[in-house]
Amino acid sequence: MRNTFCKSPLWECNDELVRVAQGEKPADLVIRHASLVSVTTHEVLPDVDIAVACGRVAYLGLGEHTAEHCIGADTRVIDAAGLFAAPGFMDSHIHVESAMIGVAEYARAVVPHGTTGIFCDPHEVGNVRGMEGVRAMFEDARRVPLKAMMTPPSCVPAVTGVEDTGASVTAADIKDAMGWDNVVALGEMMNFPGILACEPNAIDEVRETLAADRVVTGHFPSPDRDRALNAYVAAGVSSCHESGSFEEVLAKLRLGMWVQLRQGSAWLNLPGYLPQLIESGVDTRHCLLCSDDNHPHTLVDEGHMDRILRTAVELGLDPVTAIQMATINCAEYFGLAHDLGSITPGKCADIVLLDDLEGFAARMVLIDGEVVAEDGRALFSPEPYAWPEWMTHTMDLGLEPTAETFRFAVPGRKDGTARVRAMGIEPGDTLTRDIVVEVPVRDEALLADPAHDILKVCVFDRHHGAAGTHAQGFVMGFGIHGALAQTVSHDAHNLLVMGDNDEDMALAARTLVACGGGEVAVADGQVLALVELPVCGLMSTERVEQVAEKVAQARRAWEQMGCTMPSPFMTMGVMSLACVPELRLTNRGYVNCLTFEMEDLLVE
Structure with missing residues (x-):
């Protein structure tokens, strides 16, 4: 397959690589005295020289051989003594x-x-x-x-x-x-x-x-x-x-x-x-x-x-x-x-110089023979991307979420309890369990039961406005008080809201509608943390460090709300992933992901 990711296709520069390898032309770059991780032979070869031209490896100096014959007046030389060179x-x-x-x-x-x-x-x-x-x-x-x-x-x-x-x-x-x-x-x-x-x-x-x-x-x-x-x-x-x-x-x-x-x-x-x-x-x-x-x-x-x-x-x-x-x-x-994956002649000079083969800390990173990172710091810094407007306006719920929106009505039901289907979450895994639990019924509505870690979940179609639908369900495993909401909800990325009370769930939903999508944590009428993701409701326009800090604030909010699982927003985000067993909730309702049939919320 033709590779368009390299600085120079091999068929355009193979003659120059031949000349560099034989010392007839100087290399652009020579890395000296590295311990080479040879992935083709499963060896670590000591004191190896690597000559690079046209963004590709031209020569390897192995054993008693060196790349001194490839070094010219303008050749950049990197002393990699004590470092490991890996692809x-x-x-x-x-x-x-x-x-x-x-x-x-x-x-x-x-x-x-x-x-x-x-x-x-x-x-x-x-x-x-x-x-x-x-x-x-x-x-x-x-x-x-x-x-x-x-x-x-x-x-x-x-x-x-x-x-x-x-x-x-x-x-x-x-x-x-x-x-x-x-x-x-x-x-x-x-x-x-x-x-x-x-x-x-x-x-x-x-x-x-x-x-x-x-x-x-x-x-x-x-x-x-x-x-x-x-x-x-x-x-x-x-x-x-x-x-x-x-x-x-x-x-x-x-x-x-x-x-x-x-x-x-x-x-x-x-x-x-x-x-x-x-x-x-x-x-x-x-x-x-x-x-x-x-x-x-x-x-x-x-x-x-x-x-x-x-x-x-x-x-x-x-x-x-x-x-x-x-x-x-x-x-x-x-x-x-034929182009990537090894440090061998003709291949792209995508090389990482490592301190050791345990921590894998990268001292220097090269792509196509250019040094692009050193000591944990990128040597490039792209300006914020100018996203087209149609990529940053993707929230079309077709309604204003209120507490009433999150009322799970069961007309004609007397006060007491009802048996309902729920998703059982396994921390650290994409799988869910299809379980039946009892929840309270009050005033002809199903309630969450936080004392037994049973929370409400709603999924709203955010793509089709007033023509869209939403569905209701329950989940066990998060242990929170308050509400979590996100538009990062695989794979349709509809609006997913989870909580133990209708008021907080409504506030969480409105907050994400207002900012164009993202992730939010709410408790007792207060927004505890918000990660704004205006690009398709999935991506930020900020630096990764700023986004990471907001996610850290969200993590602290989850803990404050009572959640102990790792990455609960990521775990929450697959509750609507209708291709992984066993039970998922989409905007159309419960999906049995073993039979791929729709399931009722109420279990009679």
């Missing part, structure tokens, strides 16, 4: 919008941590503003050196017939997108029921991707490891990041899939299967590392791929193997290993 890290699956910033600001946050490439699925923006919004989002990416490789959203909506989104993506859209210069694969095919049913649009999206010689990334959380998984893989879906156990990882590897091992802000999956994977001795060449979703405070406080590498090594993974999962394995899966 630039790549995140094999990421939704940039989850960091609540645009792609250029995301680059400023992650490049200093050694990340040189990301494979990003913009299905959050796609659900709000469609492929036109996706294109606008990635115009921002062209302003920074980070290689932002796009995998267009395949599931807009995530599952057909159960929710209302702001847009839709068709197989014809995917065919068109496969011709874009920044597209390398199809975004995660969450609609696995559609694939198994040979639903025309889902199957045709896969066909258009395969016909364009691209790979299809997947999302298969089903427990079926036999016929359904075989069928999913046979359709052409070749990777998956949605594994919850070693048995799932192993089943997918045995069927030839590439498994993306995930460690994000909320979905902390590595401890659940990596130790067993290491102990099993199974070949990991089809294993990739990914974050999937990162909150801004994670990027600011803990890092990006360096954080995931640290975790993997702490869990017992060999450091070179870990680096392979974030470099060459990733490049090979996406068909880009």
Whole structure:
């Protein structure tokens, strides 16, 4: 596949690389005396020189050989003695919008941590503003050196017939997108029921991707490891990041899939299967590392791929193997290993110089042979992006939320209790349980029961104004007093409101309508924290550090409200994700994500 992300295509500069390698022309840059992490041989090679020209590696000085013959009067020389040179890290699956910033600001946050490439699925923006919004989002990416490789959203909506989104993506859209210069694969095919049913649009999206010689990334959380998984893989879906156990990882590897091992802000999956994977001795060449979703405070406080590498090594993974999962394995899966993923002649000079192979602290980061970050600081600083107005005005609720809006009316019901269906939350996981609980009934209305951690939930269509609908449900697991609301609610990104009283829920909803979307915490009539996300109700126009501080304020508010789970807003944000078991709430009502049928709130 042709790579448009490099400074110079190899076919344009191979003659110059030949001359530099033989000492006939000086290199642009020479890195000297590094310990090279050789991902092609699983070695750490001491005292290696790396000569760079045209943004690519021209020569490696190994053993007794050096790159002195490549150094001219204008060659920049970097002494890397005591440092490890590794290929630039790549995140094999990421939704940039989850960091609540645009792609250029995301680059400023992650490049200093050694990340040189990301494979990003913009299905959050796609659900709000469609492929036109996706294109606008990635115009921002062209302003920074980070290689932002796009995998267009395949599931807009995530599952057909159960929710209302702001847009839709068709197989014809995917065919068109496969011709874009920044597209390398199809975004995660969450609609696995559609694939198994040979639903025309889902199957045709896969066909258009395969016909364009691209790979299809997947999302298969089903427990079926036999016929359904075989069928999913046979359709052409070749990777998956949605594994919850070693048995799932192993089943997918045995069927030839590439498994993306995930460690994000909320979905902390590595401890659940990596130790067993290491102990099993199974070949990991089809294993990739990914974050999937990162909150801004994670990027600011803990890092990006360096954080995931640290975790993997702490869990017992060999450091070179870990680096392979974030470099060459990733490049090979996406068909880009002829340009990316290793420090070898002809490849792009995407290099990170590390203090060690335990903490993975990046001393210096190079992309296409240019130094773009040093000592944890980006050497580029993009101005705020000028978003088009249609990307910043996306709240169209069609009503003014009041306390009465959040009254769960049950006409004719006497005071007492009622049995209702509720979502049971598992902290740190995307899965929910389908449970039945009893809630109070007063004045012909269902009430929350905070004493038993049973909260109300409402989802409002925010895309279609007065024509939109909203639905009601209950949830257990958050333990808060007050209300939380957000427009970051996967995947339709409708307005999601949760709380133990109608007044606070109404205030939370009105607050987000007024600011164009975001996340808010309310208790006893007071706004405790607010993260404004005016771009599609998903992204801020501020610096990542400012957004991280607002998220930190929200975290303190959650704790003040009684919540103890990690990243509750991220966990809350998947309560409407209608493609992951077991029970979800969309603007149309409860969805059973095992049968994909609608369920009633009341259980008679």
